[in-house]
Amino acid sequence: MIKIAVCGAAGRMGQRIIVAAVEAGCTISGALERPGHPQVGQDAGLIAGVGSLGVAISDDLNKVVEGCDVLIDFTTPKVSLKNLEICGLKKKAIVIGSTGFTPEERALAAELAKDIPAVLAPNMSVGVNVCFKVLKDVAKTLGDDFDVEIVELHHNKKKDSPSGTAVRMGEVVAEALGRDYNQVANYHREGICGERTKEEIGMQTVRGGDIIGEHTVYFIGQGERIEISHRAMTRDMFSRGSVRAAKWIVGKAPGLYDMQDVLGLK
Numbered sequence: 226m227i228k229i230a231v232c233g234a235a236g237r238m239g240q241r242i243i244v245a246a247v248e249a250g251c252t253i254s255g256a257l258e259r260p261g262h263p264q265v266g267q268d269a270g271l272i273a274g275v276g277s278l279g280v281a282i283s284d285d286l287n288k289v290v291e292g293c294d295v296l297i298d299f300t301t302p303k304v305s306l307k308n309l310e311i312c313g314l315k316k317k318a319i320v321i322g323s324t325g326f327t328p329e330e331r332a333l334a335a336e337l338a339k340d341i342p343a344v345l346a347p348n349m350s351v352g353v354n355v356c357f358k359v360l361k362d363v364a365k366t367l368g369d370d371f372d373v374e375i376v377e378l379h380h381n382k383k384k385d386s387p388s389g390t391a392v393r394m395g396e397v398v399a400e401a402l403g404r405d406y407n408q409v410a411n412y413h414r415e416g417i418c419g420e421r422t423k424e425e426i427g428m429q430t431v432r433g434g435d436i437i438g439e440h441t442v443y444f445i446g447q448g449e450r451i452e453i454s455h456r457a458m459t460r461d462m463f464s465r466g467s468v469r470a471a472k473w474i475v476g477k478a479p480g481l482y483d484m485q486d487v488l489g490l491k
């Protein structure tokens with residue numbers, strides 16, 4: 226059975242990943258938190274609610290990576306890039322779920338993953354990845370006659386906007402329509418901002434309470450509208466997805482993969 230280390234172990238996702246890995250029969254070989262985190266030194270299993278695992282949460286990245294087959298990391302882009310670098314040096318696989326990467330950081334991730342197998346995906350759920358696939362077909366079929374708007378809702382602790390999933394949805398639609406997402410994404414409308422352009426893809430963000438994550442892509446035409454929505458009711462399909470990705474990536478050829486690769490959706 227593969228040995229999984231979890232980075233961000235005391236976080237919302239980290240705790241659920243430990244539960245999912247234990248349920249999948251994997252060994253938790255290590256758990257990482259940021260230096261100074263109040264739960265460093267405590268048992269990762271007790272923090273996650275699966276009982277004692279005999280694995281103390283550590284802040285020693287090198288040591289934790291050495292002991293694992295694959296590191297699952299749900300933290301922040303900066304931390305994930307550092308983890309990718311260390312996994313590269315130690316020739317370990319990595320699964321990254323962090324979101325909020327800039328285009329430059331994504332390019333750096335691809336560069337750092339040249340020597341090791343890595344999965345980087347903004348959403349590990351099967352449902353969202355099926356939506357990515359469907360969105361491509363819908364956008365291609367509808368073409369330029371329908372205006373595209375994307376709305377995402379998340380909890381009030383989320384740090385990045387728009388969500389990584391919403392950005393990927395925008396990228397998928399833009400590519401299917403032959404547009405450059407970075408040129409056509411419109412994140413802000415205020416005041417007399419003029420009529421909507423045909424090309425733009427509106428990106429709207431809602432933050433509040435304990436919403437796990439909801440995404441809707443609107444294709445709005447004359448007299449009709451298509452809405453493709455995904456609503457997450459728990460974090461468990463993200464955590465199970467990340468463990469599925471971890472099992473899949475160990476032993477693969479070096480390179481940067483995504484969840485579409487893991488699920489065979491390409």
Ligand SMILES: NC(=O)C1=CN([C@@H]2O[C@H](COP(=O)(O)OP(=O)(O)OC[C@H]3O[C@@H](n4cnc5c(N)ncnc54)[C@H](O)[C@@H]3O)[C@@H](O)[C@H]2O)C=CC1
Pocket residue numbers: 232233234235236237238239257258259260262299300301304321322323324325346347348349350385389463
């Ligand atoms: N790809 C996917 O399916 C999903 C991605 N996410 C993304 O995962 C990330 C984390 O989300 P949450 O768990 O909700 O956040 P969170 O804030 O609850 O957890 C992040 C954890 O990382 C820890 N951390 C920060 N710096 C660290 C360091 N240097 N070393 C080790 N640990 C460190 C924090 O102390 C915290 O416990 C976000 O970017 C979020 O958008 C969240 C859900 C699903």
Ligand SMILES: O=C(O)C1=N[C@H](C(=O)O)C[C@H](O)C1
Pocket residue numbers: 324347348379383384387388389390391437438439
């Ligand atoms: O921060 C979250 O919680 C989530 N983040 C991911 C994203 O930014 O797309 C995925 C999920 O919606 C939950």
